[in-house]
Amino acid sequence: MLIVMKFGGSSLASAGHIRRAAQLIAEQRQAGDQVAVVVSAQGDTTDELIAKAMEITKTPSGRERDMLLSCGEQMSMALVAMQLEALECPAVSFCGWQAGIRTEARHGDARILKVEPRRVKQALEAGKVAVVAGFQGMDENGEITTIGRGGSDTTAVALASALGADVCRIYTDVKGVYSADPRVVDRALVHREISYDEMLEMAALGAQVLHCRAVELAREHQVKVEVRSTFDPNFCGTELGVESTHPHPVRGLACDEQVAMVTVLGLDSGKETCRLFTLLADSGVSIDVIIRSPGTAKGRGVVSFSVSEEEREKVSTVLKSSQRELGFSGFLIQNGMAKVSAVGAGMSDGCGVAANMLRALQEGGIEPQYITTGELRISVILPREQAKDAVRHLHKAFFGY
Amino acid sequence: MLIVMKFGGSSLASAGHIRRAAQLIAEQRQAGDQVAVVVSAQGDTTDELIAKAMEITKTPSGRERDMLLSCGEQMSMALVAMQLEALECPAVSFCGWQAGIRTEARHGDARILKVEPRRVKQALEAGKVAVVAGFQGMDENGEITTIGRGGSDTTAVALASALGADVCRIYTDVKGVYSADPRVVDRALVHREISYDEMLEMAALGAQVLHCRAVELAREHQVKVEVRSTFDPNFCGTELGVESTHPHPVRGLACDEQVAMVTVLGLDSGKETCRLFTLLADSGVSIDVIIRSPGTAKGRGVVSFSVSEEEREKVSTVLKSSQRELGFSGFLIQNGMAKVSAVGAGMSDGCGVAANMLRALQEGGIEPQYITTGELRISVILPREQAKDAVRHLHKAFFGY
Numbered sequence: 010m011l012i013v014m015k016f017g018g019s020s021l022a023s024a025g026h027i028r029r030a031a032q033l034i035a036e037q038r039q040a041g042d043q044v045a046v047v048v049s050a051q052g053d054t055t056d057e058l059i060a061k062a063m064e065i066t067k068t069p070s071g072r073e074r075d076m077l078l079s080c081g082e083q084m085s086m087a088l089v090a091m092q093l094e095a096l097e098c099p100a101v102s103f104c105g106w107q108a109g110i111r112t113e114a115r116h117g118d119a120r121i122l123k124v125e126p127r128r129v130k131q132a133l134e135a136g137k138v139a140v141v142a143g144f145q146g147m148d149e150n151g152e153i154t155t156i157g158r159g160g161s162d163t164t165a166v167a168l169a170s171a172l173g174a175d176v177c178r179i180y181t182d183v184k185g186v187y188s189a190d191p192r193v194v195d196r197a198l199v200h201r202e203i204s205y206d207e208m209l210e211m212a213a214l215g216a217q218v219l220h221c222r223a224v225e226l227a228r229e230h231q232v233k234v235e236v237r238s239t240f241d242p243n244f245c246g247t248e249l250g251v252e253s254t255h256p257h258p259v260r261g262l263a264c265d266e267q268v269a270m271v272t273v274l275g276l277d278s279g280k281e282t283c284r285l286f287t288l289l290a291d292s293g294v295s296i297d298v299i300i301r302s303p304g305t306a307k308g309r310g311v312v313s314f315s316v317s318e319e320e321r322e323k324v325s326t327v328l329k330s331s332q333r334e335l336g337f338s339g340f341l342i343q344n345g346m347a348k349v350s351a352v353g354a355g356m357s358d359g360c361g362v363a364a365n366m367l368r369a370l371q372e373g374g375i376e377p378q379y380i381t382t383g384e385l386r387i388s389v390i391l392p393r394e395q396a397k398d399a400v401r402h403l404h405k406a407f408f409g410y
Numbered sequence: 411m412l413i414v415m416k417f418g419g420s421s422l423a424s425a426g427h428i429r430r431a432a433q434l435i436a437e438q439r440q441a442g443d444q445v446a447v448v449v450s451a452q453g454d455t456t457d458e459l460i461a462k463a464m465e466i467t468k469t470p471s472g473r474e475r476d477m478l479l480s481c482g483e484q485m486s487m488a489l490v491a492m493q494l495e496a497l498e499c500p501a502v503s504f505c506g507w508q509a510g511i512r513t514e515a516r517h518g519d520a521r522i523l524k525v526e527p528r529r530v531k532q533a534l535e536a537g538k539v540a541v542v543a544g545f546q547g548m549d550e551n552g553e554i555t556t557i558g559r560g561g562s563d564t565t566a567v568a569l570a571s572a573l574g575a576d577v578c579r580i581y582t583d584v585k586g587v588y589s590a591d592p593r594v595v596d597r598a599l600v601h602r603e604i605s606y607d608e609m610l611e612m613a614a615l616g617a618q619v620l621h622c623r624a625v626e627l628a629r630e631h632q633v634k635v636e637v638r639s640t641f642d643p644n645f646c647g648t649e650l651g652v653e654s655t656h657p658h659p660v661r662g663l664a665c666d667e668q669v670a671m672v673t674v675l676g677l678d679s680g681k682e683t684c685r686l687f688t689l690l691a692d693s694g695v696s697i698d699v700i701i702r703s704p705g706t707a708k709g710r711g712v713v714s715f716s717v718s719e720e721e722r723e724k725v726s727t728v729l730k731s732s733q734r735e736l737g738f739s740g741f742l743i744q745n746g747m748a749k750v751s752a753v754g755a756g757m758s759d760g761c762g763v764a765a766n767m768l769r770a771l772q773e774g775g776i777e778p779q780y781i782t783t784g785e786l787r788i789s790v791i792l793p794r795e796q797a798k799d800a801v802r803h804l805h806k807a808f809f810g811y
Contacts, residue, residue, distance in 0.1 A: 024465040058485070064425040065489055066496035073495070076503050077488035080481040084459070087478035088466055094474070095467035102477050107552060128552070151508060151529070 011133070011174045012037060015047040015143065015165035019182040020239040021085055022052035024092075030180070031092040033242055034138055038098055043133040045126075045172060047143045047165040048089055050081025055158075071116025075145070075155045079105065082142035082161070090140045101132045102140040105153070109171075110146035110164060112154045119154040120222075121146060121163060124171035133172075141168060159220035166223045170230040177232050179219060180239040185247035186211065186218055189262040193397045194404045200260065202248045207260050207354055210385045214263035214350040224249070252354075258362055259407040260353040262400050266393050267318040268346040270379070273328065275338030276312050285312075285335055288327050294320045298348065298381040298388055313379065315390055318344060346378075347396035350388040351403060363387050369406035375399050412534070412575045413438060416448040416544065416566035420583040421640035422486055423453035428493050431581070434643050435490075435539055436499040444534040446527075446573060448544045448566040449490055451482025456559075472517025476546070476556045480506070483543035483562070491541045502533045503541040506554070510572075511547035511565060513555045520555040521623075522547060522564060525572035534573075542569060560621035567624045571631040578633050580620060581640040586648035587612065587619055590663040594798045595805045601661065603649045608661050608755055611786045615664035615751040625650070653755075659763055660808040661754040663801050667794050668719040669747040671780065674729065676739030677713050686713070686736055689728050695721045699749065699782040699789055714780065716791055719745060747779075748797035751789040752804060764788050770807035776800050 014037065016030045038044045058077050062069045086102040093100035109125030132139040143161025146154050156163055162179060169177035185199040186208065205228035212221045218236055227234045227249060237246035276282055289296060298315040316324055321342050328340050356362045366387055370377060375398065377389035391399060415438065417431045439445045459478050463470045487503040494501035510526030533540040544562025547555050557564055563580060570578035584592065586600040587609065606629035613622045619637055628635045628650060638647035677683055690697060699716040717725055722743050729741050757763045767788055771778060776799065778790035792800060
């Protein structure tokens with residue numbers, strides 16, 4: 010069997026953590042498998058490197074930022090390879106550029122274009138464990154790039170796809186994909202399996218267990234992905250598959266606590282709204298829940314949408330600079346909001362999930378300010394301080410406890 | 411003018427240090443020069459990385475050690491480039507492999523075979539400062555290598571030679587090449603110029619201002635090297651040249667305080683001595699001062715030699731394992747010694763330097779245990795606690811204060 014094992018930063022935070030991860034890897038190889046490993050930077054290394062850059066300039070260029078940050082994974086991979094060798098498990102580490110991770114020519118958030126894993130294959134064929142730095146690659150000009158936060162998941166899935174691996178196992182600090190955050194809902198259950206689509210919605214809506222792009226890539230190339238706990242490696246964890254066979258229409262509850270609601274007043278409903286969303290997209294702002302209220306007597310309406318709280322400055326800049334052009338009368342940005350979502354493939358089958366959801370919230374005394382529905386999810390926007398409570402009420406309503 | 415500027419770790423130890431170095435670089439470019447910069451790792455970064463590896467294994471492989479340590483210079487170069495950009499000085503950083511530093515296929519102590527500075531040249535021609543990671547390169551197999559401690563000096567000289575630079579300026583935390591360590595001799599003087607050969611002896615004998623290989627390379631390719639202070643950049647410093655024109659036969663006093671003397675008793679003077687030194691060389695031990703005492707009545711003599719104190723374990727291992735083969739009667743290793751050397755090109759002209767040296771030491775009440783002379787230097791071995799005192803007496807004798 011050929012297996013890709015990915016370890017996140019919290020699984021590699023100290024020499025002791027690295028030893029534990031290396032033991033898991035060595036056991037897997039001992040069992041007769043070919044093993045490629047993808048690693049993130051240790052613990053808080055990436056944040057520490059960013060802090061070092063910030064001491065020098067608040068606006069480092071993307072190129073130099075990538076040069077700096079890519080060291081985090083490079084240090085981590087060398088330490089893991091050393092630990093494997095110390096356990097008498099032959100190992101060889103590779104930077105992104107050495108492992109053939111080819112990306113777009115952009116910095117900070119490049120997409121992986123292809124993987125040419127010649128050297129990784131050679132190492133595996135020689136009976137060695139290949140330890141590959143996650144999160145980084147090289148563009149066509151020989152520049153070091155990074156692929157965005159959480160990108161090591163994506164590296165692992167892309168490498169698994171290129172190697173034709175039998176499975177890509179993501180080791181993390183939780184037991185798998187839960188029905189809700191176990192820090193919020195004590196008895197949240199770990200799904201034995203979940204579909205790519207459901208996982209994608211969960212990831213997009215704030216579940217931090219897997220990075221969105223990694224799930225997209227896994228779905229696209231039908232890579233078998235398993236999420237497991239580094240600290241309880243014998244627990245089966247969660248397997249991603251094409252279809253899920255489950256009794257509940259709702260598979261999980263996701264919660265994003267860093268949400269701001271933007272309300273634009275007096276906007277013509279047609280062309281101007283489109284133009285506004287184009288301007289926001291151009292400046293890199295992702296918008297999520299969008300609600301259009303009916304126009305007033307004058308034919309002008311109200312548009313509200315949610316954004317990540319850290320993007321509110323950008324949004325404000327775009328709105329201020331476009332007010333004259335778009336002719337709206339004003340806007341307001343409401344911080345301190347949260348988005349709670351129920352995700353599941355069975356949701357669109359008319360089984361009344363939205364009604365159940367609202368009823369459960371109401372019984373808990375919670376009145377969401379906005380609600381929006383999609384194929385695979387229903388989201389409500391509410392004040393942040395009510396978010397955890399809402400998740401608990403919904404978990405009880407959908408899972409019985 | 412095309413200039414290579416090299417900054418050591420102590421000149422880049424903090425964000426403040428980096429700012430100061432970047433200002434020097436930006437001013438140089440502002441003056442109309444093309445500027446390539448070579449950087450070491452910041453402050454104690456290399457030692458910290460080694461400590462991280464040691465937490466995992468006392469014997470990391472050379473390959474993985476190089477993977478880890480090369481991050482030190484990579485972080486440093488990215489931070490310097492960021493600071494230059496923040497000063498509105500266009501800059502672009504390059505890892506060793508990107509800068510075309512090609513080395514032997516060995517780890518930890520590889521020699522630079524050639525430099526193919528295509529990308530560095532392009533950057534310079536585009537009016538940018540090229541910031542290159544010192545100490546590291548790539549071998550023919552695409553492996554990251556390092557070139558030994560202090561190797562950033564060598565990178566700078568090799569790059570200067572490949573670029574045909576007008577000057578290679580080494581910025582350091584002292585003012586230039588001194589007649590003796592200024593921490594020992596208050597009024598030690600800074601040489602305006604010194605010959606490659608003299609500098610080579612000084613470097614080999616413990617003066618830490620420039621790395622030996624860098625001086626060899628500069629001599630071989632006739633690279634103009636200047637040593638300057640980062641903290642007093644307008645001071646002219648020391649220039650290395652083909653010949654020195656100086657009034658003193660002695661140019662400088664070097665002191666190595668980490669010396670052990672090894673004495674081998676009852677060794678046949680001929681073949682066995684050669685064999686012993688071959689065995690020591692094979693196990694990587696450099697020996698320096700060698701003294702052979704006349705044989706005893708039985709035709710067997712005593713051989714003494716000095717080694718770096720940190721190599722005494724290796725020496726002991728070699729001696730124990732070869733005692734039967736070589737037939738000597740025993741050996742002893744004397745720790746806590748120091749080697750004080752007087753260096754100068756005029757020394758071999760029969761001007762009585764050795765006599766002056768011994769007289770000066772004797773007047774100071776110091777009796778060296780061993781003395782050895784060469785073309786460019788005279789060294790004495792004495793107990794470590796007398797070393798600083800010896801340097802002061804010799805400085806007074808040769809320089810008048």
